[in-house]
Amino acid sequence: MFPSTFPRRTRNLLALERVLDGTLYDHIPYPFFKSCDTDGTYIPINRRRPSIRSHLCSTVVDDSASLLFSQSHWPTVVAKTEDGADDNEREHLIRNIISDLNLASVMEQAAVMGSVGSVAILVQAVDDDLVVEIKKTCFLEPTFSLFDSRRLIRVRERYVVDSDGLERAGFGEYPPGNYWFTRDFTENETVWYQPVKLESGQHTWDTLVKDEARSVEHGLGIVPIVWIKNLPGNDPGSPDGKCTFAAGIDAMIDADYLLSQTVRGLRYSADPTMVLSTDEYQLPGMMSPQMPKDASHAISLPQGGDAKLLEINGTGAAASLNMWEALRALALEAMHGNRAHGDRVTAAQSGRAMELMCLGLTWLTGRLRRSYGEYGLVSVLNLICRISQIVPDLNVAGKFYGPVRSGNISLVWPPWFEPTFGDMQTMANAVQAARSANAISIDTAIRMMRPATHVQHVGEEKNKITDDIKAHDERLKALDGQVQDRDPTEV
Template sequence: MDFITLKDTYPKDSDLPDRTAEILALSRVIDGSMYETLHYDFSVEKDPAGQYISLSKRRPSARTRLCATVVNDSVSLLFSEGHFPSCECSDEQTRDKLEKIIKESKLNEVMLEAAVIGSVGSVAVLMRVLSNRVFFKAMNTAYLTPKWKDNEPDVLEKVTERYKVKGKILNQCGYSVDEVETYWFQRDWDNNAETWYLPQSTADAKDKKPVQVDNERTTQHQLGFVPIVWIKNLPGGDDIDGKPTFPVEAIDLQIESDYLLSQGGRALKYQADPTLHIKNPAFGDQAMVKGAANAIVTSTDGDAKLLEISGDAAHAVMDWVKGLREIALEGAGGNRANADKLSAAQSGRAMELMNQSLIWLADKLRISYGEGALLDLLNMIVKASKAFKLVNKKGKEYGELSQDNDLSLRWAQWYQPTYADKQTQANTLDVLRKASLLSQETAVKSLADAYDITDPQDELRQIKADKPLVDNVPPPKSEPISQSDD
């Protein structure tokens, strides 16, 4: 069974766009629910009517989750604690305030979640200003539809969220509707407001009746821009969605591996308790209990045999699954390094060469989620500081951020350097500094990640303050106070 056959078992709403079903199907691969529509366990061979159940209708008992592994590895290299980029800005105060807002709003965690959600094709990150504090939220785009400006195709004009929901759930959210009916839920984001609409029954929607605005829940943000960043995962998609992090071929190989491992486990269980075949037993039709404590006595013409199988098939299955894993990881750009073959600590450069394909994948994701999305979110914060007096958790104002600075990102190294790497880097920087080929500021920035230097400018000031102590220069002596003749 391949992924196309498995997708046919997923529910599909004809009233929603085709991309909705595709994104929901790929999301099942990431969250591990891709086999939930199969009703039978792998160990169940016959249905209640006694009919044989084919393997394609059973849920595998062993699952590899190859695609989720590729996504988690690439996202870890993209936005983990040691890889989240630092903000660069010509105005030092603006940069420091942005770094504080990033930490307080947990933007690092949001971008990690966004990169996982967006691995199926796209993700939207919503920015909200509540009580003058900045909040971010990663949203699945299965039920979102973007609209771009005609004269600026890279700027959002409106984003619409629309999906079906049961009346019982709406009643729990404060609406007064029929619990049995199904309703359309809708809200829009534009340059000025987040507009909510009253739930509309599917019958009214079919008759094309206009939806009514929910004035109670609608909010006017007055930011002057749509507070959403639409992120397309990888190049090669369309105007709405990018390419998934994992190709469809990798999903097929994952399904093949899951069923092979399940069949191998089934064979091992049988080998531990093989079927007993008895020919002409002496005790006739009496019940027999198989076990080491129960002897089997047969007549002269009788015989008893255990229908055992060879264990070589289990090794063949594992070798084949390992081969499928290598093919899937190679096609998806995952990590194929074997930790069992590492006998000692490797340098950062050696680790990069070992995981070159994974680094290439994460490097492409940096373009979509870093240089594109993260910078857009930071610019949104700067623009929001003009409309709101942004404060931190303690209520202290950040002040208006400078609008005249170009923001950029400084990314960390892929792997932490060893002490030998640090020594080599220090010698190189020392030679370049003495040859006047490198500034001290650039040298400090290149060492910032390895030595956990949060603010290179503060580090430069501290270096200048410590320079007299390093050079063993005694502090200036104070002159004695002259006494008057009186």
Template structure:
């Protein structure tokens, strides 16, 4: 069924095949894949009185299972409680990156990027304006990357090419006719400039490409300020594998139509069809009104029945749909745990085991969007500060030092319970006491659980409070504490 729907999505032969493929995946993600069908599910006949097959109608029930799995996996990536902290030995660089993270709302940008990129790929543009950093998440349907021959993991340039009509260009400030005439809109990003081109009419095949000097700019960064993210391993040099595949989509479409049919059957059950075997003796030619106050009178050999549907079929459909849901979630590594079966509060480890399949999916996405894209963004910010010194919330950071590597520290998948924290505290205290772990490392371990953003500042506070406590103790007690 999915192939039937996909083939109904218009394809532009002037664009590469991947543009059509990404358009189809995007429609699946936002639920608009059914918009290619003309009729609503309740429309059983067309204007000519002809029966409309179910496959040509839009289902009235949408499970939205694909988007649910995507949103759940991304919540384990970049939600407020799961966003990684940046680590760097250079404290000034770390402070600047922490400030940029909050000022640029980096967690929201990464959530947007991971959502759009679930269809295969996404591009994140890094812009330096007014001594600040801005991020622009772009769908890659009309973008084409070109990789460096000497460094295949480094972008040489990125081109954008799409069709727009005159009305769209007029709204964007272009001096063209305000009509439906189609134009090519083109841009290109390189290591030295962002180049815009004057829109050309699609019908004018011989028109030369002309640079739009007014809109183009030379950033001179020395690198293409775009991070290209491939969603999951697989795919090709441009796009990775989507978070969902053809099998879960087919299963979801099947469930949507089954639930729509089940809903249709329930409506018929609530309003059963009247069958009169012989014309009623009191038939006066008026329409029969079915109600408790209106009796049906038939002839001596007549009969009247109500055609009803029992609930057995509906229960069978719901059970079948439940199995389909399990199959689809298993294929996509979604969350199959049932909250109704939880009898008591669970520890963080127990919750991890319950959501193991979803964690496996989120763990793979961490490699693409965390260790890959997010770190590349931080490195671009550090390199870009050499040309565009940063000032965040009135604090001048200037040029950032790029001689220390930047890494990410990820929090636990699920917040620990009080018992979990007590167990961890006991273990850390024992390791510190026997000399197997430093106090600073222990603070780093618990930093995400206790919202400690600056480990060095926390260590300074601990040392200051320790010294004050020792100073307030009696002399003999001070000697014992100091020796300890």
């Protein structure tokens, strides 16, 4: 299915991508309902494309990505100063940068693409404009430091392109054929190389010719790529993490073929095969054995003849559907997907009840929060701040923010599901009781109520509460003064 010139890792990632986008059966030439070839040869079922595709793997990936970076699940960015105090001004700048770059959509797409094992986010300044680009890792070869497994030393981008693609990219005219495109991202520069003919054999990378016109020295001191591993795998030294949906691929394929065969059987039941039990020469008018079977055509057979329809009962279809439910549950359980059925919920459930219903999915998304949040989004924000310090005239979506200090950035994640009115009332009563007993501070009380109030900055909310209390006290003093100044004879 893939060129042998690609490394094994590249071929594996490309195969997983075909499963994710639903094209894993496209290389099979025969449709499912074609049982015989043109020469009458029987086509086995495993050589036909399923007519029904359940897309269970992509469903689990989409659900986990939505629970990770959707609009109601986007984390709150918290910035601190060197002494640990809240840095509200820097938080405001980072929030505006996230909004201008539309990082929520970028990270959600990165979570979907990275479900095969890994994903890379390239952040660079092109003509003083900040550009964020998501890259597939199947054509990237990372090199990590021996002392810090998270620190990138170099990332080599290498893939095959034709001469027309080189011409459209501005490389000029090349003879027709396929070429290796190679580019290196290092800690101080981005190195472009001249394309190499694919048919030139196995060449060493020492023979690559640097393209001086396109190579750029960025001087960041770090590789401008954030490499995100999807899930912790068995090999910590591997550039890729564990695939989200690999454990459910086999069950999904069996389910697709089972559903396709069930649909084929149901269609046959609606139009079964007719069998005539008589000699052909006895048919009236020398009729052809291929006869219409609907009620508008009557069949006249000689005495002693018989006509039957090869019908099947519905027990096979019911058993197939039961098996399909078992395969679906097995695949979702293996991938930690959501096995709950929404049509079985008869009343509004609390946020905690919904969390327990989707426990496997929340566990999966909780692990992804570490990969794409603490190791992904935070690293992207720090890299953006680092570039803003190196490039003085950096524009972010047409806006100038100036240098932004990096470091001391963390994330506060929202609850898995929005709390109901009953949840908020129970939470408010618990916080009020704890605050009246002086068991918690105002800061802690605000943080406890954050899931219900969606407070962005605890410090700003605390100042607002303090101002409201002062204004309330001043109003009470003013009312008290008016009562004391009044003449008792006026009553």
